[in-house]
Amino acid sequence: MGWIIFIVATIGWYIGLYGMFKKAGIEGWKALVPFYNTWCMVQKIELKKYWFFLQLIPIAGQFITLWIAIKFVEHFGRFGFWHSCRNSFSAFFIFPLHGIFYK
Numbered sequence: 001m002g003w004i005i006f007i008v009a010t011i012g013w014y015i016g017l018y019g020m021f022k023k024a025g026i027e028g029w030k031a032l033v034p035f036y037n038t039w040c041m042v043q044k045i046e047l048k049k050y051w052f053f054l055q056l057i058p059i060a061g062q063f064i065t066l067w068i069a070i071k072f073v074e075h076f077g078r079f080g081f082w083h084s085c086r087n088s089f090s091a092f093f094i095f096p097l098h099g100i101f102y103k
Contacts, residue, residue, distance in 0.1 A: 012093060012095065012096050013095055014031060014032055015095070015096045015099060015100075016094070016095025016096040016097070016098055016099040016100075017031035017032075017037055017095060017099065018031045018032065018099060019096070019098070019099020019100050020072070020073075020076070020095065020098050020099045021037070021040070022099075023076070023099070024044055024072075024075065024076075025044075026040050026044060038052060038055060038065060038068055039052050041068055041069070041071075041072045042068060044072070044075065045068075045071050045072055045074075045075050047068070047071065051064065051068060052068075055068065066088060069087065069095075070084050070087050070088065073087050073098060076098060078098075
């Protein structure tokens, strides 16, 4: 059962990223390539490049990757506290909504 949830969450994440990349003016296929998609997000939101490399640190990197994703969502005008909480705890569900329905 856990594997099914993991697969559904991963597919949701990538569907959402694909749509968000297209809306951000980045080619959609780049969202489907692990690590390269984060590199594209870092470039688009104009973070310093070392944030990409910091995500490769074990354990801390997971939080940094999540932070990069939150900053990418802020690129679309979602700046509120609850937007950040929602993106952190249910990104597999919220990212497809951002990618498909939101402006």
